[in-house]
Amino acid sequence: MTLLNRVILTGKVVTPPRRHYRPDGSPVIQFPLELNDSEGQTDQLFHQDGPAQGGRNWINIVAIGKLAEFKPDLLQRGQHLMVIGKLNQRRWQTPEGKHRTRTEVIATDLRTIEEKI
Numbered sequence: 001m002t003l004l005n006r007v008i009l010t011g012k013v014v015t016p017p018r019r020h021y022r023p024d025g026s027p028v029i030q031f032p033l034e035l036n037d038s039e040g041q042t043d044q045l046f047h048q049d050g051p052a053q054g055g056r057n058w059i060n061i062v063a064i065g066k067l068a069e070f071k072p073d074l075l076q077r078g079q080h081l082m083v084i085g086k087l088n089q090r091r092w093q094t095p096e097g098k099h100r101t102r103t104e105v106i107a108t109d110l111r112t113i114e115e116k117i
Contacts, residue, residue, distance in 0.1 A: 007105050011035045012059055013079045021066070026085060027068040031075060032058045033083060033105075050073045060104040061085070070110050084109040 017029035041097045061083055063070060075081075085107040092100050 007083075007085055007087050009033060009035060009059070009083045009105065011058070011081065013075055013077055013081055014076055017063075017075050022064075026065045027070045029063045029070070029075075031061055032103075033061050033081065034058045038105075055097045058103065061110075062088075062104050063107040063110060067107055067110060074112050080113040082109075082113055083107050084111075094096055 011033040014032040014034050017031035019027060019029050021027055048075060083105060085105040087103065088106045089101060089103045
């Protein structure tokens with residue numbers, strides 16, 4: 001059986017990406033992508049108590065290597081973007097002993113989307 005881990009998302013960049021470098025020198029960028037649908041139905045499906053955090057759903061996007069060199073001027077707040085990648089979950093323990101989990105998308109392709117008015 002072949003397993004498939006592929007995600008295709010469209011949304012808007014919430015904040016400009018944070019850039020850092022791995023020990024091998026390869027660049028990494030991280031930024032949150034807002035995922036609301038146009039009618040707000042996503043919030044109602046996943047949050048029984050009503051919309052979470054003002055009706056906003058977002059996920060962290062991580063781009064590594066050559067993809068992290070994506071033109072920074074295109075990744076401004078509010079930019080509509082399509083992200084293709086794979087879902088990843090990281091787990092770690094803080095110095096205080098608390099367990100943390102982060103779900104993110106490791107991008108394999110980033111594309112800007114032009115909105116037509």
